[in-house]
Amino acid sequence: MSLEHSWYRGAGWLKLLRPVSLLFQFLSARRRLSKTAAQWRAPVPVIVVGNITVGGSGKTPVTLALIEMLRERGYRPGVVSRGYGAKAPYYPYPVTPETSVADGGDEPCLIAQRTGVPVFIDPDRPAGVRALLESGDCNIVISDDGLQHYALARDVEIAVIDAGRGLGNGRCLPEGPLREPPERLLQVDRVILNGAGAFAFNGATQMRLKPACLIELASGQKVSPDQWSESRKVHALAGIGHPARFFDTLRALGFDPIEHPLADHAELSHEQLRLSPALPLIMTEKDAVKCRGWAPSGCWSLRVEAQFDNGFESWLDSRLNSLKQKYGSP
Structure with missing residues (x-):
């Protein structure tokens, strides 16, 4: 532990x-x-x-x-x-x-x-x-x-x-x-x-973090979670303070994530984005900025927005x- x-x-x-x-x-x-x-x-x-x-x-x-x-x-x-x-x-x-x-x-x-x-x-x-x-x-x-x-x-x-x-x-x-x-x-x-x-x-x-849209890093394409047409089985990557919260959010949206938790602020490499089996990869926005400009196709970030009472x-x-x-x- x-x-x-x-x-x-x-x-x-x-x-x-x-x-x-x-x-x-x-x-x-x-x-x-x-x-x-x-x-x-x-x-x-x-x-x-x-x-x-x-x-x-x-x-x-x-x-x-x-x-x-x-x-x-x-x-x-x-x-x-x-x-x-x-x-x-x-x-x-x-x-x-x-x-x-x-x-x-x-x-x-x-x-x-x-x-x-x-x-x-x-x-x-x-x-x-x-x-x-x-x-x-x-x-x-x-x-x-x-x-x-x-x-x-x-x-x-x-x-x-x-x-x-x-x-x-x-x-x-x-x-x-x-x-x-x-x-x-x-x-x-x-x-x-x-x-x-x-x-x-x-x-x-x-406060709750409301999922707004999914953004494909290579193309900039935006898709709302309910319009997602690819596999619901996805790789999920989170280098944040509490990765489980991100994975739970994906499950609440109907995804079946293969979890890849990383340390908060962890660096990303090309190898970490080449995952098997070949499935879409969804990551946090904080992780997405680390691979901006070189992420391969099939990598997405989930944008969330804070909503307050x-x-x-x-x-x-x-x-x-x-x-x-x-x-x-x-």
Whole structure:
């Protein structure tokens, strides 16, 4: 059993790691105090989207949805990210729809390709925001996976939690999956629960990822899931934080997937796309950006869109109205 599985199954041996977990929690709290004391505040509103667990929770779909909501309300959003796994030639580094995943990271590249908004990656979030604002027309910033990057002051904090997995055993690393204690959720402005599950949080927004269409990577052809005419037996590839969620989505759409789970942010090779038997291959959008331009025919990505309960946009409008008093209208 892997360490990650142990976190979510309550393995008793994890208690042996508690001294290290308590040390991690202490050092994290001290780091937060240090960074917060010297925070840099941008001259425009900053919205942070993040979580308190390691692994995937659905942050990127939330960021994509926020970008469109902000545009509809007259804002010109930009995004800053760490660019996990990227080997950018310099920092801050601009990520465009043409940027390679090797340089920009899979999630920043996906955001740039899907939305066309300006995106910068930099381990130093304030430096990334300064570059973003200097680069052009941006009047509101989304800090993707930025909850623990306390050097950057923020106006709104959104934490995304996988409702199916929750907080695991509720312990901080390495005894559990938490970057910060569970009480941190009481301090954010909004908690979003992704999908169905046993985990609950008072006042949280419910979100589901709605399958929108399948896109063939080589041709760009788009097909709605109910119009799929090829084999329902497919290869399914997912290099995300929780691959099982993707495979379950395919099954709910009527597919019979042969599962190929990969580590989050894993690189892809030509060999990994040559699977036997010869069947269509469906992958996540985050994986699709890694093989853009060289994927063979028969490789598809499943586009999903975040859908929120009715109260989320009203809450967002309320927060934006408050920000207008501080920063002015967009």
